Amino acid sequence: MTRQFPRATLIALVTFLLGTGVYYLTSLETSLGLDTLFQLRGVRPPPPEVVVVAMDEESETRLGVGQDLTRWRSYHAKLIQELQRQGAALVVFDLQFITPHIGQDSTLASAMKSAGNVLIADCLQKINSDDKEFSGREECSERHNALTAEEENGQTQQPGEQGVLLMHKIRPAAILARTALDHAPFSLPNDAGNPTIRAVWPFLDMFKESPTLPVLAWLYYLQDKGVLEGVIQSDRPFSTWLTKQRKQCFSDEQKNLDILPSPSDLEITFNTLICHEDGQYLDYYGPPQTFKMVSYSDVYQGKVSDLEGKVVFIGKSNRKFSPGKTDVFQTPFTDTRSGRMSGVEIMATEFSNFLEDRFIRPPFPAVLVILFFGLAVALVLTQFAGLSGIVASLALFGAYTGMALWGFSRSGLWLPIAVPLIQLPLSWLMSLLWSRWDLLDERKRILAFVRQVFPQWLPYISASPGEWYPDKGAIEPKSEQDVNGLCLATDIEGYTSVAAQHTPREMWALLNDYYQVLGYPVSSNNGIIADITGDAMMAVWMDATKTTQRLSACFAALEMELAVDKFNEATVTGRLPTRIGLHEGDMTLGRIEAGEGSYYRAIGDTINTASRIQGVNKYLGTRILASAAISTGITNVIYRPVGAFRLVGRTEPLELVEIVGMSADIKKIQFDLHQQFALGLNAFRLGLWDKAETIFQTVLDNYGQDGPSEFFLEFMASFQGNPPPGWEGIVTLQAK
Incomplete structure (x- = not known):
């Protein structure tokens, strides 16, 4: 010891x-650490008092406003009146009403004044001190793009060294600022180097200790519930009161804070918040849309009826995953399936953390x-x-x-x-x-003992401890392994014509970028890239349950499809549309000796079949095809059967399915198309080709282009609309 x-x-x-x-x-x-704790903990219920009214895609269509936030203003007055009618406790807009709108502002201001419980946001603009480049949220008025503008409309962060970002605050239009209950900025500390939002600022000390909007919402909600009675004495807006208290914390007047002694813990909470807190780590409740979220148009049209006593946060929020949207952020819960979280949801999260007195x-x-x-x-x-x-x-x-x-x-x-x-x-x-x-x-001690007592044994003792027992040599490991797994095969459509138009160096750079894009979905879904040859890639899944392997491979294939689409939109060298095939079965993973080198490969009929399946895509006009067994037992993935095919080189037919997408992303119109197609496919397989032709043609007339329907119509036309003798409902392909 x-x-x-x-x-x-x-x-x-x-x-x-x-x-x-x-x-x-x-x-x-x-x-890594904090995000892992969130993932291990999972979702926890948010406070029932909080509701997010989403200015979502459905509302854009119903109200005809598009993505221009300024066009929504004409609808806000009626929305506030509807929330007032239902008895909402507090209404918080994650919007900046900066530019005056003649003919709309008076109506909106009247609704705010009548409700008496509406909070709105100030605007924060960033200014590069070198080139005077401005950036801010969508409703920041362009007429404020000047350093002197803030002298009459707000406060400006003082200039520092060259190259730093200055920030200034712009208040809402005067008539709206006067009639709103209060207003304050809301800013999130994200940047390119640290894009994930984990912490927030309750106060913006760069703007003379200004509080942020979630802090105001929390105090006004406590005031509405009567909790602040006997705790805080103030006849001024809380934004002014909080600013004064914050300034006193950094002066000799701290003892004069306008907080009265109270038997509750609120006094300690307020003193901690005002005088000690800087940044706070948010305790997220889950991925986007964990809060109760209702569509703006539904509330506007009176279709939502349970908002009494709720704190309603209103802001831009896309309820369907859609890349390229603004005002969305990464959080510890967001991923490629959930999409990013809207700013209004993060604001609701901060408010809820204050309400529960629970930050990280x-x-x-x-x-x-x-x-x-x-x-x-x-x-x-x-x-x-x-x-x-x-x-x-x-x-x-x-x-x-x-x-x-x-x-x-x-x-x-x-x-x-x-x-x-x-x-x-x-x-x-x-x-x-x-x-x-x-x-x-x-x-050393043993050797010294042997040297002194048994010198005749010294030649038989190795100097290396690893060779004490030379007769027990290491067993040569096997160079191959038989496994039952799942193979994903890809191929580039039209690769030969693309390659013919570019130099080998250009194609090398293009394929290098392409395979980085293609490889990430495999590794992120626990797959292994087994081979890359020219324009084809093989990936395998093994050592997991069949359901896990199937689900992971389907996720990887769908993510590949999205990633390749984005890649093709961005590339200027050449588009590389990609077909994908999935099949499972026995395979051998091993090292093949060739000359003086060795190569690790996946070998077997499973590999060849997966490659043949991906080739069927060019006949059916599809992107992802799989053998029917892949669809067994998987959830969250939508697929449709596309028939039985006898592939080149195989005597046994194979049932194939098209992997369509994630359940949350599929629209009702696609389900209807799949149901109609299934009826046509059944008639086709039974030999009722007249009926099948009518159904497939109806699918095309009603839903537009559909590759499998077009394929079966052409196939039946090649036989003059009559099944060949001995028809078994199987399509035999003559080429890859």
Whole structure:
């Protein structure tokens, strides 16, 4: 024990220094640790008092306003009146009403004044001090694009060094600012280097300690509920009152805060918020649309009837995933399937965190946690040698992670988990190096003993510990592995003609970018790229349940389809439309020796069949085809059967399905098309070709282009509309 404690101390010190450096010098703990805690915890219910009214795609169509936010203003007055009629507690607009609209502002101002509970947003504009380039949200008036404009309309962050971003605040149009309950800015700290929104500012000290809109909404809601009675004394708008209190916190007048003694904890909460809080980490409730979200047009038309006592946040929010939209942000819960989160949802999240008094906070200084974890792991490793120590330390890390997750889920307490995960292998390495040192030291003593007592045995003892037992050589590992898995095959349509128009160097650069785009969906969905040859790629999934493999491969194929579309829109060298085929079965993964080199490949009929299936796409006009077995047991993916085919080189027919998309992305019109097509396919297979022809033609007339319907019409026409003798409902393809 006397010898082990110094070792444990040294291991703990080294891992503590490394962990502290990683924690303070990188964003790893937030980008990996905090996001992992959110994913492990999952969704938690948001407060029922909060509702988001989404200015969504459906409302754009119904109201005929498009994406121009200024065209919505004529509808806001009636919306406020409807919310007032239902008894909403508070109405918060995540919009800036900057440019005056003659003929609309008076009506809107009248509705705001009558309701008496409407909060609106100030505008923040960023100004590059070098080239005077301006950027701001959509409703920031262009006439404010000047440094002097803020002298009459707001406050300006003072210029600093060249190249910095200055910011100024623009208040709403005067008539609206007067009739609204209050107004304040709302800004999110995102940038290209750190695009994920994890923290917010309750106050913008750069604008003379101005509070932000969620803070105002929280105070006005507490006031509406009578909670502030006897706690805060103020006859001024809360935006003015909060600014004054914040300034007093940084002066000698802090003792004069207008907060009265109260038996509740609100006094402590307010003092902490006003005088001590800077940035706060948001406790997100889940992915986009976790809050109750209703369409703007539904509320406007009186179709929503349960808004009494609710805090209603109104803002731009796309309820369907659509790339390229503005005012959307990454959060720890957003991904390629959920899309990004709208700014109004983040505002509602911050308000809800205030309402629950629950932001993400560390219970202890991170350095203490890192120190004690490193010491605990070091003591375990010095008490248990070798594999036993590693297993015991893993159990310790598992218990610590479970405790961190419990505290995070229960109260939003944030213990670091990414840094301890780095400390763990470093502790193992140092422990193993010490074990190796001890082993070599022991070997020296053995050799010294043999040299003195049995010198005749010395020639038979190797100098290397790895060769103590030379008769027990390592077993040569197998160079191949038989597996049952799933193969995804891709091919570029029209690749030969594209290649003929460009130099080899241009095609190399194009394919290099293309395969990076194509490869990411495979790796992100736990697949393995087994081969890339020319314009074709093979990927495989194995070592998982069939359902998991099928779902992962379908997700990868759909993400590939989207990624290739974006790639083709962006490239100027040449478009590379891609066909995809999926099939599962037995295959062999192995190393093939060729001359002096060796190559790792996936081999077998499964690979060939997947390639043949992707080739059927060019006949059917589809993008993703799979053998019917792939669709068994999967959820969240929409597919449709497209018939039985006898592929080139195969005698047995194969039922194929088209992978159409994710359940949430499929519209009703596509379901109707699939149902009509299924009726036509059934008639085709039964030999009722007159009926099938009528149905397929109806599909094209009603729904426009549909590749499979066009294929079967052409196929039947080639036989003059009559099934050949011995018809079995199987289409035999004569070429790849």
